[in-house]
Amino acid sequence: xxxxxxxxxxxxxxxxxxxxxxxxxxxPPVTPKSGYDYLTPETRQLQDDDFANPGMLWVEEGERLWxxxxxxxxxxxxxxxxxxxxxxxxxxxxxxxxxxxxxxVINLEQQINxxxxxxxxxxxxxESEPLLSLTAFVSHQAKGLxxxxxxxxxxxxxxxxGKAFFYQRRGQLNLSCANCxxxxxxxxxxxxxxxxxxxxxxxxxxxxxxTMGSTNRMFAWCNEAVRAEPxxxxxxxxxxxxxxxxxxxxxxxxxxxxxxx
Amino acid sequence: xxAALALALALPSAGAAQDGPSLEEPLTAEPGxxxxxxxxxxxxDLGNCLICHAIPIPEVPDGAAGDxxxxxxxxxxxxxxxxxxxxxxxxxxxxxxxxxxxxxxSDGLVRVQTQYAGKTILTAQQIExxxxxxxxxx
Numbered sequence: 005x006x007x008x009x010x011x012x013x014x015x016x017x018x019x020x021x022x023x024x025x026x027x028x029x030x031x032p033p034v035t036p037k038s039g040y041d042y043l044t045p046e047t048r049q050l051q052d053d054d055f056a057n058p059g060m061l062w063v064e065e066g067e068r069l070w071x072x073x074x075x076x077x078x079x080x081x082x083x084x085x086x087x088x089x090x091x092x093x094x095x096x097x098x099x100x101x102x103x104x105x106x107x108x109v110i111n112l113e114q115q116i117n118x119x120x121x122x123x124x125x126x127x128x129x130x131e132s133e134p135l136l137s138l139t140a141f142v143s144h145q146a147k148g149l150x151x152x153x154x155x156x157x158x159x160x161x162x163x164x165x166g167k168a169f170f171y172q173r174r175g176q177l178n179l180s181c182a183n184c185x186x187x188x189x190x191x192x193x194x195x196x197x198x199x200x201x202x203x204x205x206x207x208x209x210x211x212x213x214x215t216m217g218s219t220n221r222m223f224a225w226c227n228e229a230v231r232a233e234p235x236x237x238x239x240x241x242x243x244x245x246x247x248x249x250x251x252x253x254x255x256x257x258x259x260x261x262x263x264x265x
Numbered sequence: 266x267x268a269a270l271a272l273a274l275a276l277p278s279a280g281a282a283q284d285g286p287s288l289e290e291p292l293t294a295e296p297g298x299x300x301x302x303x304x305x306x307x308x309x310d311l312g313n314c315l316i317c318h319a320i321p322i323p324e325v326p327d328g329a330a331g332d333x334x335x336x337x338x339x340x341x342x343x344x345x346x347x348x349x350x351x352x353x354x355x356x357x358x359x360x361x362x363x364x365x366x367x368x369x370x371s372d373g374l375v376r377v378q379t380q381y382a383g384k385t386i387l388t389a390q391q392i393e394x395x396x397x398x399x400x401x402x403x
Binding site: 172173174175176177178179183187188191192193194195196227228231232233 | 315316317328329330331332333364366367371374375376377378379381384386
């Protein structure tokens with residue numbers, strides 16, 4: 005599908021953050037509905053069947069990498085974390101999350117790359133096969149569990165910036181995420197059904213891409229659809245946006261690896 | 266052209282189906298060409314109106330168009346040329362909240378991709394061509 009400067013000054017004041025803590029993040033503005041609910045029965049079937057779901061290839065590769073030694077330490081993920089089915093069971097439900105050592109909210113990919121550092125290995129690039137595979141493998145351990153990110157305390161400012169991003173109109177077509185995914189979920193852009201833009205299935209296997217993609221790739225795609233300059237993968241803007249979206253979908257079950265059109 | 270200029274050009278609409286401003290003056294000297302206008306409407310690199318609007322013409326298969334906006338069937342009877350032009354040039358003059366893009370406004374936008382920065386989505390002539398085409402949808 006083809007739908008086709010002013011850096012957003014996200015000034016978040018202490019007052020804003022305080023008001024947020026006092027009132028709580030309340031509830032998402034719309035009852036969360038997974039992208040799955042907007043799919044055709046055929047695509048749902050593809051996702052539901054582990055043998056047919058193409059995303060499972062990345063999960064399997066992630067499982068292999070989990071116990072493969074890497075870097076100067078010669079350690080694997082398993083050396084420190086043991087069996088992912090136990091140690092990683094709930095992790096993806098909580099990310100993006102505040103990192104004390106980084107002093108900012110980080111996404112799962114960045115957490116994995118921190119651990120690559122512990123291994124004495126180079127960080128992995130976004131959309132590279134190993135990073136997609138490890139992210140998919142770790143997220144898959146949480147399949148079926150409800151997303152529940154922390155958006156209070158030190159994460160509050162990140163959350164507010166993500167929310168502002170979601171409602172900011174941008175690009176030559178001058179549309180916000182909300183214009184499509186809040187105002188017009190269930191309607192059609194040409195023949196495409198618009199979903200709520202939930203992130204509970206990521207990384208997703210997207211037929212349009214013929215491969216797996218991260219949340220950051222999706223955000224860039226949606227930015228470019230309105231002819232807006234995308235942000236770099238791993239930019240704080242996209243981390244904040246993902247935190248906000250995970251909160252918008254709180255309670256939705258993790259579906260990784262989801263299959264989308 | 267800026268939104269402010271579009272508003273400055275706005276004249277009171279003549280017996281309107283549409284409330285609000287209307288642009289009576291054509292944007293170009295050359296009259297609109299309806300064949301070219303049809304191409305602008307359906308081409309996804311140009312108007313791409315089909316992502317949001319059904320257009321009841323044989324060139325558009327059933328189910329190929331979106332439904333964010335109303336069908337443009339009969340729009341030629343509902344709106345005057347001036348109202349049509351205003352709607353395409355800058356629909357925010359009619360409703361600041363609308364999701365319909367402004368096709369002839371290039372400022373006041375946030376983080377436009379470099380290759381589109383400072384440019385309008387359509388040219389003045391393409392808009393005149395579109396108006397000529399839409400007026401035939403009776």
